[in-house]
Amino acid sequence: MKIAVLGTGYVGLSTGVCLSEIGHSVICIDTDEQKIKSLRRGVSPIYEPGLENLLAQNAAAGRLQFTTSHREALNGAEIIIIAVGTPQMADGAADLSYMVQAAKDIAANLVQSAVVVIKSTVPVGTNDFIKEIMDELCNEKVTFNMVSNPEFLRQGSAVMDTMHADRIIIGSENKEAAKKVEEMYSPLNVPFILTSIRSAEMIKYASNAFLATKISFINEVANLCGVVGADVTDVAKGMGKDKRIGETFLQPGIGYGGSCFPKDVRALLHTANLNGIHFSLLKETVAINDFQQEVLVKKAIERLGDLKGKKVAMLGLAFKPETDDMREAPSIKIARSLTNLGAEVVAYDPVAIDNAKNILRDTIRYASSVNEATLDADTVFIVTEWNEFRHLDLETMINTMRQPIVFDGRNCLEEERIRVCKKIEYYPIGRPPIVIGMT
Ligand SMILES: NC(=O)c1ccc[n+]([C@@H]2O[C@H](COP(=O)([O-])OP(=O)(O)OC[C@H]3O[C@@H](n4cnc5c(N)ncnc54)[C@H](O)[C@@H]3O)[C@@H](O)[C@H]2O)c1
Structure with missing residues (x-):
């Protein structure tokens, strides 16, 4: 299958490399010329264990290419994956400007029908919004369908997580488009969960918000342990062995950080506020993390x-x-x-x-x-x-x-x-x- 990936950051590059590893013909596009120059030399612009080896092998096998030209990359692509950044704005909302630009880039260069997959983490309703932009700008002979396919990889184990994911979420209102994306991932043998587009968008935010809350919860328990003379390591072990709780994300520390949890929690709070939901639990998650x-x-x-x-x-x-x-x-x-x-x-x-x-x-x-x-x-x-x-x-x-x-x-x-x-x-x-x- 011929696949184009927009954005060669942590998600786009890992996805592109792994899809080429399972046999697809992948072309990755980035607007950052330095990144593309480096990738063409076989050098990964990010540190991610195992990624550079796979990159070199698949590029050498002719299954993986890099370009700054959207026209070149989209030519003949059956699936187009958008993996551009969605950073946080001052009010906590997700900044969709890269997403909008990506939609414009696709619309300006797409000459055949394709499935457009949004892999970036985007607020509920974004797939619909991006579709509207593309409907307006695309050549009228071109037809496309949207699929929401949020990403769950963790930096530091991105290759392993992509090749051995727990599940793949495919949100679509179009059966053919969903099937096409299933087909793309089928060599991975990972369970699929098929949902509506809006549910898929929400699954990503709800998952990250839940994990962040688990971290803040154990950090509060840790602070209490420190005062009352208990040992949080034993407490977390005792709690985690209960299958309903689970052992992961129960390590106390100095709080969560990174490119996902902080911004995704704030973006979900922003969505909740806009819709009149007072998500007080999540507000505390943020406050505890700031303190920690x-x-x-x-x-x-x-x-x-x-x-x-x-x-x-x-x-x-x-x-x-x-x-x-x-x-x-x-x-x-x-x-x-x-x-x-x-x-x-x-x-x-x-x-x-x-x-x-x-x-x-x-x-x-x-x-x-x-x-x-x-x-x-x-x-x-x-x-x-x-x-x-x-x-x-x-x-x-x-x-x-x-x-x-x-x-x-x-x-x-x-x-x-x-x-x-x-x-x-x-x-x-x-x-x-x-x-x-x-x-
Ligand atoms: N980093 C993670 O661990 C992780 C995990 C799951 C989901 N996500 C989500 O995935 C998305 C991407 O995250 P990331 O960390 O890979 O971002 P990143 O900032 O590392 O990479 C984004 C890339 O997109 C490129 N880009 C921007 N506009 C473009 C355009 N119009 N055409 C082509 N390329 C363009 C940028 O130059 C950049 O290289 C975000 O929504 C993020 O929330 C990230």
């Missing part, structure tokens, strides 16, 4: 007092491990709070430093290793649970710090490893602190 992102700084002030002139080593910048994405990463808020308080911040991340520099500029310093960041530090903040940090050489780190005080925002250091240290003060989230050898 400040927890490490508050704990540090409680322990160290004035942070002016204190050196804080931040381990991790990306919003989660295995990605270089800094969009809405909790590290941004933490770094800004620390620098506003006069602290000197030195950060290390295995892959996100370049992207972090675009946001935090020279307000903080950047280190090229854990040891460089933690040298002479008054305290360490663990902000992203990279595997490298789970296994870091604690003894060396502690011996080179000014004071061995560690705030673990992701509970990623094992208790047994801390207990063998000669001197350490360790503050996790929602678990009792461990203090050894301090006077």
Whole structure:
């Protein structure tokens, strides 16, 4: 099947590469010339495990191409997948300007009939709105049908998630169009859920809002555990074994971030407001998350007092491990709070430093290793649970710090490893602190 994908971001590129891997002929279009140049050289503009290998293999096999020309890409495409960004506007609504431009680009260049699939996360009613724009602008000989096919991949495991998804949502009012999309995905052997377009659009927002709420819930439980002397790790384990609750998304920490949860939760709240629904549970989800992102700084002030002139080593910048994405990463808020308080911040991340520099500029310093960041530090903040940090050489780190005080925002250091240290003060989230050898 010949498929065109608009947008080579985290979703578009992963989708395009995986569809070529299952045998389709895929052409990916992006308006960003640098990205396309890089992709043509076989270099992925994003860090995503396993993606670059598959990209190179499928490009070499002639199944995967890249272009900046919509005309070239849409020529002969049976399915056109839109995977452009839908960022957040100031009032919380989803910004559909890239979506509208994509619709105009398709309408201006489509010369044959096709199925138009919206994969981007879009508010309920957007497929209808995009169809109206295209109906008005398309050549009258061209017919097309819309399919809403929201994406659920997670950055850091995008290839695995695409190849082994839990389900594929296909929302359409046209049976033929839905069947065509089923056919495209059929080699993946993933269960399909067929719905109306509006239900499909809502499934994506409701899923992300539910997961965000689960995170905020366990973070509130963690804060309570910290006060009443319970251990949230045991509590979450005990809760999660109940199949009705489930173990995933019950890890306490410094809140959710990234390019999806924050904006999608706010966009759903915006839709609810517009429609007169007072979604108070979701408002609390956001408020708890905002509070949680400040927890490490508050704990540090409680322990160290004035942070002016204190050196804080931040381990991790990306919003989660295995990605270089800094969009809405909790590290941004933490770094800004620390620098506003006069602290000197030195950060290390295995892959996100370049992207972090675009946001935090020279307000903080950047280190090229854990040891460089933690040298002479008054305290360490663990902000992203990279595997490298789970296994870091604690003894060396502690011996080179000014004071061995560690705030673990992701509970990623094992208790047994801390207990063998000669001197350490360790503050996790929602678990009792461990203090050894301090006077
Ligand atoms: N990132 C994720 O983990 C994830 C997961 C599920 C769903 N989503 C949703 O998928 C959508 C895309 O997210 P992303 O993270 O991949 O975005 P992104 O910002 O990484 O990529 C979007 C790409 O689209 C390109 N683009 C913009 N307008 C274009 C046009 N008219 N023609 C061709 N290309 C164009 C941009 O240059 C950019 O490269 C969003 O709606 C997002 O909410 C994202």
